Amino acid sequence: MGERLIELRNVAKSYGRVFAVGGVNLHVDRGEVVGLLGDNGAGKSTLIKMLAGAIRPTSGEILVRGVPAQNWNAARSRDAGIETVFQDRALCVQQSIVRNIFMGREITGFLGFLDTGKEHAEAERLMREIGFTSKVFTPDSIVGQLSGGERQGVALARAIYNKADLIVMDEPTTALSLTETEKVFRFVRTVKAGGRSILFIGHNIHHVYDIADRFVVIDRGRVALEATKEEVGSAQALIDFMEHTAHPQGAASFDPTAALPGASR
Numbered sequence: 001m002g003e004r005l006i007e008l009r010n011v012a013k014s015y016g017r018v019f020a021v022g023g024v025n026l027h028v029d030r031g032e033v034v035g036l037l038g039d040n041g042a043g044k045s046t047l048i049k050m051l052a053g054a055i056r057p058t059s060g061e062i063l064v065r066g067v068p069a070q071n072w073n074a075a076r077s078r079d080a081g082i083e084t085v086f087q088d089r090a091l092c093v094q095q096s097i098v099r100n101i102f103m104g105r106e107i108t109g110f111l112g113f114l115d116t117g118k119e120h121a122e123a124e125r126l127m128r129e130i131g132f133t134s135k136v137f138t139p140d141s142i143v144g145q146l147s148g149g150e151r152q153g154v155a156l157a158r159a160i161y162n163k164a165d166l167i168v169m170d171e172p173t174t175a176l177s178l179t180e181t182e183k184v185f186r187f188v189r190t191v192k193a194g195g196r197s198i199l200f201i202g203h204n205i206h207h208v209y210d211i212a213d214r215f216v217v218i219d220r221g222r223v224a225l226e227a228t229k230e231e232v233g234s235a236q237a238l239i240d241f242m243e244h245t246a247h248p249q250g251a252a253s254f255d256p257t258a259a260l261p262g263a264s265r
């Protein structure tokens with residue numbers, strides 16, 4: 001098992017009397033891809049916002065490499081090597097690829113002036129590293145002219161430039177074509193091969209099953225299942241489990257281990 005990069009321990013978040021997340025344990029180790037699944041409103045976004053330091057847990061602990069984090073916020077999350085690629089990808093569509101990659105962390109040279117030559121060379125290196133190359137676009141191409149999958153590439157290049165150890169991808173394949181989804185998968189595999197970790201949030205269970213090593217299913221703010229791919233055995237078993245958790249009357253008589261060949265819990 002790789003180093004424990006991040007751990008949420010018994011973390012809860014409430015808004016007034018509404019519990020968005022109630023007492024969740026979740027961890028990501030180095031070099032693994034964890035799939036985070038759950039219905040609409042299950043609490044996935046709340047969890048990743050807490051990881052990103054965008055919101056604070058109401059209770060519970062966040063541990064970074066085994067050490068409890070103090071005063072957790074967005075800057076500390078970034079410093080801890082966590083980058084979140086949100087659903088809208090938070091890119092400036094009127095700007096070039098190179099400007100988007102280095103936004104807020106520009107490469108400067110003598111007297112603090114922007115070193116555009118170095119930025120271009122570094123952008124090309126990053127794009128090669130994640131297999132994001134093309135005869136059509138260059139680092140100067142405008143992001144608004146790129147496809148959804150290519151925009152994901154820009155967001156990932158930025159995360160890699162920022163030396164993220166954990167990249168949180170919020171529904172990265174939603175609204176992508178098959179070819180583009182395959183590109184995103186290729187990025188994920190390259191990132192993993194480089195020893196980084198991914199937390200992959202998705203609604204398409206087949207996509208998440210294909211790419212993840214371990215799965216965490218959230219249901220109404222709680223962990224309904226945590227299992228490795230080996231334990232789960234098939235995408236269909238995961239679908240069956242999720243259908244039962246979404247229908248509580250079925251869940252009462254549903255034994256997840258029966259639906260998950262090889263499951264140990």
Ligand SMILES: Nc1ncnc2c1ncn2[C@@H]1O[C@H](COP(=O)(O)OP(=O)(O)OP(=O)(O)O)[C@@H](O)[C@H]1O
Binds near residue numbers: 018041
């Ligand atoms: N700022 C907020 N104020 C009040 N309730 C909130 C707030 N943010 C989230 N919630 C509630 O918390 C619950 C979990 O929401 P969350 O957005 O985390 O779910 P999700 O799993 O990401 O859903 P989706 O897949 O639809 O994006 C929902 O019931 C939601 O209405």
